[in-house]
Amino acid sequence: MSVLSVTEWPTPGRDLDSAMASMPARIIVDPAAITANLMALDALSEAESMSVIKANGYGHGRDVVAQAAVDAGVRWLGVAQGSEALQVAEWAARSGTEVRILTWIYDPDSLPLLIGAGIDVSVSEVSHVLYAATAAAECGRVARIHLKIDTGMSRGGATAADFRLLVAAAAQAVEVGHCEVAGVWSHLARADEAGVEGREATAAQQREFDEALAVVKAAGLGAGIRHLAASAGGLAHPGARYDMVRWGIAQYGYAPSPDVAMPAGVRPALRVEARLTLVKRVDAGRGISYGALARLDEARWLGIVPLGYANGIPRLASGKAWVSVNGHRVRQLGRICMDQFVIDLGSADREPLGSVGDIVDVLGGAGPDAAEWAEWAQTIPYEILTGMGVGVARRLAAPV
Numbered sequence: 001m002s003v004l005s006v007t008e009w010p011t012p013g014r015d016l017d018s019a020m021a022s023m024p025a026r027i028i029v030d031p032a033a034i035t036a037n038l039m040a041l042d043a044l045s046e047a048e049s050m051s052v053i054k055a056n057g058y059g060h061g062r063d064v065v066a067q068a069a070v071d072a073g074v075r076w077l078g079v080a081q082g083s084e085a086l087q088v089a090e091w092a093a094r095s096g097t098e099v100r101i102l103t104w105i106y107d108p109d110s111l112p113l114l115i116g117a118g119i120d121v122s123v124s125e126v127s128h129v130l131y132a133a134t135a136a137a138e139c140g141r142v143a144r145i146h147l148k149i150d151t152g153m154s155r156g157g158a159t160a161a162d163f164r165l166l167v168a169a170a171a172q173a174v175e176v177g178h179c180e181v182a183g184v185w186s187h188l189a190r191a192d193e194a195g196v197e198g199r200e201a202t203a204a205q206q207r208e209f210d211e212a213l214a215v216v217k218a219a220g221l222g223a224g225i226r227h228l229a230a231s232a233g234g235l236a237h238p239g240a241r242y243d244m245v246r247w248g249i250a251q252y253g254y255a256p257s258p259d260v261a262m263p264a265g266v267r268p269a270l271r272v273e274a275r276l277t278l279v280k281r282v283d284a285g286r287g288i289s290y291g292a293l294a295r296l297d298e299a300r301w302l303g304i305v306p307l308g309y310a311n312g313i314p315r316l317a318s319g320k321a322w323v324s325v326n327g328h329r330v331r332q333l334g335r336i337c338m339d340q341f342v343i344d345l346g347s348a349d350r351e352p353l354g355s356v357g358d359i360v361d362v363l364g365g366a367g368p369d370a371a372e373w374a375e376w377a378q379t380i381p382y383e384i385l386t387g388m389g390v391g392v393a394r395r396l397a398a399p400v
């Protein structure tokens, strides 16, 4: 088998080691971990769960995560882009899976495609309600819309003033036919903060959400599914769960922030491994990598790991990171390059801690997790996960 492209996913248990022959690094995704995580999150309350699989399933592979979510009994899949929603709809049709799909970022011109594919769409603007209803009428379908209220994030959604107009437009479209209010929703900005300011901001957003629901009711409309919380809200603010929680980062085994506690047993589902491509003895006084940010004060063994910032290893982590080789925690040295980085395999007085071909745990396994990489790179695990793995071979973890 040749090197796997991101879209060519193997079936569990299939041996893909031959892919390593040309690609000395790989991403290993464990769908069973995602399924178990979602089940643990879903069990927190009566609220339904949506599995958020935008950004290629946070780097885990969109189809793999979709299947893992369905295996957990989840029937809602959420994506940002309309293009992703269409791909999920194709996957669902291909695999004969019944799911509901919600998109919240799309070109209004693509509404006929989205509605035609049976995808639920978020609407923040009156004109989009009209486009959606028209598109539905044209293809003989019902547009399922989720009215979005901006409760304080100032990103998507109609402000309270505009929301009344949005609701009026929706009421009209529902009356004419071809349109159904499938949901009312919003997004929290500070649910991941334990401090009093964060808690107050979240409570205020919840109040604005309740007011919006009252506006919908006063217009004689059903609200459908009411959803406000993503991972942080679903975990830290039980009152924000309403009818459904949109689980993103938590289903991938990471907390939305260090302030948010996760249920026991929830674990990361993605690992990154590489093989050492070179091991050599380098003399004292030599500089390491671009700019010679690191310099050897004694002769040491250095190893080369064939991954770099082009593959999602953050350059900002240069000189701070460590990885694991044969059970040893070893330092990364000097600048991380586009396709490779250098690690310290010990004093030249002794045997090197690894040989060419040995496996390096770069992320997960015995190595650092995405939260640790995020700390070195002054970012969040979300960015590490979604950026990881461009051009890297992928396989599924063998089922246990």
Ligand SMILES: *Cc1c(COP(=O)(O)O)cnc(C)c1O
Pocket (backbone or CB within 6 Å): 052, 054, 080, 104, 187, 229, 230, 231, 232, 246, 247, 248, 249, 250, 256
């Ligand atoms: C990304 C996203 C989510 C999931 O967020 P997490 O913090 O990863 O749980 C939920 N809702 C919306 C609107 C999003 O954009």
